[in-house]
Amino acid sequence: MRLKNAVVIGGSIAGMLAAxxxxxxxxxxxxxxxxxxxxxxxxxxxxxxxxxxxxxxxRGYRILEELFPGIGSELSAA
Ligand SMILES: Cc1cc2nc3c(=O)[nH]c(=O)nc-3n(C[C@H](O)[C@H](O)[C@H](O)COP(=O)(O)OP(=O)(O)OC[C@H]3O[C@@H](n4cnc5c(N)ncnc54)[C@H](O)[C@@H]3O)c2cc1C
Structure with a gap:
């Protein structure tokens, strides 16, 4: 079952990942x-x-890559 609404305070790296x-x-x-x-x-x-x-x-990079496949290549290119 999906719950309705979540609110995250702060939109930096921890907030974005929590979201x-x-x-x-x-x-x-x-x-x-x-x-x-x-x-x-x-x-x-x-x-x-x-x-x-x-x-x-x-470890942080691996978690990021699980959540956002391809992010390593995008970051390297940027
Ligand atoms: C000199 C230095 C070097 C560092 N080097 C590293 C490193 O090499 N590797 C590493 O992993 N970490 C490093 N850190 C720690 C890293 O900066 C923090 O761990 C990281 O920024 C924390 O991310 P965060 O998303 O939790 O918080 P933050 O990036 O601090 O973001 C908090 C967010 O909340 C928002 N906010 C604040 N108050 C409110 C409010 N009342 N309402 C709404 N929004 C609000 C802010 O605008 C911001 O966007 C370093 C820190 C320092 C000081």
Whole structure:
């Protein structure tokens, strides 16, 4: 049985991934994000750590690839 609505607070990486997983169980998932999300990668107020270099560890990458097949190639190309 699919549940009705889920709400995720925060639309950064954890919120987006939570929404992706919840979408399997809920008819609709609403992400509430305080920032306007830019179309291009850029620093925004809600993620002040974003200018810092980040590393995606192997386990995280594998989970991402399970949830979004092909994302590794897309990220490499970008
Ligand atoms: C210097 C530095 C280096 C780092 N390096 C790494 C690394 O190499 N690898 C790694 O995995 N992690 C790294 N981290 C940690 C990483 O930045 C965080 O783990 C990650 O950003 C957390 O993601 P998140 O989606 O949980 O939160 P965030 O990315 O912080 O996102 C929170 C979201 O919630 C939104 N928000 C906040 N308040 C509200 C509200 N009231 N209502 C609605 N929306 C709201 C914000 O706008 C934002 O979009 C690093 C952190 C720092 C500071």
């Amino acid at each position: 992706r997983v919840l979408a399997e169980r809920f008819e609709s998932v609403t992400i509430v994000e305080t920032d306007q999300l830019p179309l291009q990668p850029e620093v925004r107020k809600g993620v002040p750590q974003s200018p810092q270099p980040h590393v995606l560890l192997t």
